[in-house]
Amino acid sequence: MKINANQITALRIVLLPLPLFLIYGGTTSRCIALIILIFLGLTDYLDGLMARRYGVTTLGKLLDPIADKIFVAVTLVPLADLHILPMWIVWPIFLREFLVTEMRRFMTPGTKGLKVTELAKIKTTLQMVGVGLILLTATFPDKLITISFLSGLFVATLFLGVAIYFKTSRLSSRLKAALFFEILGLAIAILFTPTMINLLYGIIVLGITLASGFQYVKACLPYAFEAGWKAFFHLVSSLLLPLFVLGLLPVAPKSTHLLVVLILAIEFAVQGIDMWAAQEKRRDISAIKKRYLFPFLVLVSTVLFLSGVELVSVVLWFLALASAASLFYLAADIWLHRELFSNGEFF
Numbered sequence: 001m002k003i004n005a006n007q008i009t010a011l012r013i014v015l016l017p018l019p020l021f022l023i024y025g026g027t028t029s030r031c032i033a034l035i036i037l038i039f040l041g042l043t044d045y046l047d048g049l050m051a052r053r054y055g056v057t058t059l060g061k062l063l064d065p066i067a068d069k070i071f072v073a074v075t076l077v078p079l080a081d082l083h084i085l086p087m088w089i090v091w092p093i094f095l096r097e098f099l100v101t102e103m104r105r106f107m108t109p110g111t112k113g114l115k116v117t118e119l120a121k122i123k124t125t126l127q128m129v130g131v132g133l134i135l136l137t138a139t140f141p142d143k144l145i146t147i148s149f150l151s152g153l154f155v156a157t158l159f160l161g162v163a164i165y166f167k168t169s170r171l172s173s174r175l176k177a178a179l180f181f182e183i184l185g186l187a188i189a190i191l192f193t194p195t196m197i198n199l200l201y202g203i204i205v206l207g208i209t210l211a212s213g214f215q216y217v218k219a220c221l222p223y224a225f226e227a228g229w230k231a232f233f234h235l236v237s238s239l240l241l242p243l244f245v246l247g248l249l250p251v252a253p254k255s256t257h258l259l260v261v262l263i264l265a266i267e268f269a270v271q272g273i274d275m276w277a278a279q280e281k282r283r284d285i286s287a288i289k290k291r292y293l294f295p296f297l298v299l300v301s302t303v304l305f306l307s308g309v310e311l312v313s314v315v316l317w318f319l320a321l322a323s324a325a326s327l328f329y330l331a332a333d334i335w336l337h338r339e340l341f342s343n344g345e346f347f
Contacts, residue, residue, distance in 0.1 A: 005050040009063040012043045013070060020074040020261060023135065024082070030139040034132060040071065041128050068124050069097050069268040075131040077261045080249060084138045087250060089202040093127075094246055094264070095239070096213035098271070102238045103220040105275040105286075122177045123212040130205040133185060134198045141194040150189055154182040237290045241297075242267040245322060252315050259319040266326040273333045283336060285329075293325050 015036065022033035047064065072093065080090040100120075137146045157178050161171055181204070188200050224232045245263045252260060274286045301318045305311065 005047040006063060008043050008047040008050065009067050012040050012047070012067045013063070015040060016067070016070050016074050016265075020078060020258075023075070023078040027139055030135060034135060034139075037075070037128070037132050037135075041132075044068070044124075044128070063272075065101070066269050066272040069101070069272075070265045072097060072127060073261055073264040073268060075135075077246075077249065077257070077264065079131070079134060079138075081257050082138075084134060084198055085202045086199075089199075089206050091243070091246055093206055093209050095243060096209050098239050098242055098267070100213055100216045101268075101271045101275060102235050103216055103224075105271070105278050106235050107220055107223060117212060117215050118173055119208070119212040119215060122174055123208050125174070125178075126181060126208050127205055129181075130201050134201050137189070137194050137197050137201075143189055143194060143197070146189045146197070147186065150182060150186040154179070154186060157182060234287075234290060237294075238271075238286065241289060241294045241322065241326075244294075245319065248315055248319065251311070252319060253312055256316055256319045259323045263319070263322050263326050266330050270326075270330050270333050273330075273337055277337055285333065285336060289329065293329065297322055297325065 019033040019036050019040075022029040022036070025033075044064075044067070076085065076090050076093060079085040080087050133146060133150070136149065137143065140146065157175070161175050161179060164175065165171055184204070185201065188197055192200065224235055242264055245260055249257065249260050270286075274284055277284045297318055300321065301314050304317055305314045309317075
């Protein structure tokens, strides 16, 4: 059987939970996590190359961004949980990811659409590399390995740039961005302490993430306001559950942090499916989450808290119920749009 781009993307999604568990381990576990992350980054490049060569499918358009965003969830949440990165860096990154996907879905039914920008493509690569460098520096605080890795990466990129320039007489914006950020990352690794290095790397990733998101916000907001306050409310209300769950991370029991990742990953997945439904002008059940699911979870949690249940237990119940509800919604969404997975684009 010939392997296609969609199968590689699906493999990436299946393997993503592995680094999540390994990041919480010791040095050996984190090294294995880094190897897996590098492999996943290579598969991201490979499935993109295959898609460009053999054609992009509807399923591929759905799976690839889902895989990229789940990558963010399974790596950034542990880094925040282990206090390697502060929540004020992590939370806005998730805000951007969820908001842009919702804006894409919001604008799909109309004549205008949000196309992927060049900066957004650079952002995805920078997030992957940035997370790897942060984990590498946290695992080996003497900085030698981080500096060596960045030096090797810069030399390899430089040789690639020279070869491409002699062949085409030009350099792509992504290659120029790669050289710039590699030099910047190397300078930071040489000049600062490990804690400051990770903070600065996180700020760089956050800055590029927000800058790419601003392009989409600028394009979408006029249409959102033109559609009326109800449409704008529906757009914003779609963000409440995942961002509220992420905000609970600092006060949630340690045993429930995997539930936070699970909910965020599922929310990214259902956002992708719902966006596909809007593109195909098929039934969209996302209103269930906005009108019933999140209000129900808040109501149950409020009743528990007012009845004298401790805050930690209330958070535990909220995350448990939210996980179950998210899984049920995902199953219903997949079943409702099951034709996407059986139209010959996967096998």
